[in-house]
Amino acid sequence: MLLLPQWIQSLDILYAPLHNLQSDFIQSDLDQLRRDARMKSEAATKQRSGGSHGSAPDAVREALRRAISAGELAPGLQLRQDELAEKFGTSRIPVREALRQLEAEGFVTFLPNRGAVVSDLSIDEVVELLEIRIALECHALRLAIPAMSDIDHDDATKILRSYDDEPDPEKWGAFNWRFHKALYVPCNRPRLLAMIEANYGHVSRFTRALVSRATGKDRPQREHYQLLEYCRDGEVEKAVRLLREHIVQTQKTLRSAQRHASRDKTD
DSSP, X not given: OOOOOHHHHTHHHHHGGXXXXXXXXXXXXXXXXXXXXXXXXXXXXXXXXXXXXXXXXXXXXXXHHHXXXXXXXOTTOBOOHHHHHHHHTSOHHHHHHHHHHHHHHTSEEEETTTEEEEOOOOHHHHHHHHHHXXXXXXXXXXXXXXXXXXXXXXXXXXXXXXXXXXXXXXHHHHHHHHHHHHHHGGGXXXXXXXXXXXXXXXXXHHHHHHHHHHHOSHHHHHHHHHHHHHHXXXXXXXXXXXXXXXXXXXXXXXXXXXXXXXXXXXX
């Protein structure tokens, strides 16, 4: 139970003789003072319990993860703790915690004499992450389809239509993720969904521009609409099989695009 400071509690005694006047103005002031005191007390309680230290690393981690996944922070970029602390308006302690968490997730690597840098991945490692994506996402879809409602189907359809209307290949990856996430959320497995999102973040920063430009969006979108139709009809096995083929095609396209990029550099 939240205890208000003693001086606020004493206001009831000070105002008691005036209550009989039924002054809306005085009562309003009293209520406002109580609300202000409650807010200050809650803030102080949160600070004493370490709320600021508990939330700051999470906020920094989420912001850095999004920036890395979106390609805003390139592989190999040095992440200076003092600069990040200034940017996020916090001390270096939450920044250090966030970087260690991102290291555990594979987004950041600590190097001798350089500190934290954005992790890089080889083509083979990305292909392996796509294999992990097949395992995780096919399982989530299998669980999600029986739990889907018309609202889920309609939300996914709206995402695909917005995807259709987007001309910028740099933005297609975001629509692709939103669509896939919309299909998996009904499985109601928070830890599984968190693993899927983290893995997708790794994959997308290496496949986003390369694969999007190589394939366009016509074929992926045809498969997306077909996948959604299977989900709407409750065709679990067909949907899971198509999803697996859909991701395998990304693997093949990535390999092909990488070969062409290497050949162009030597020409």
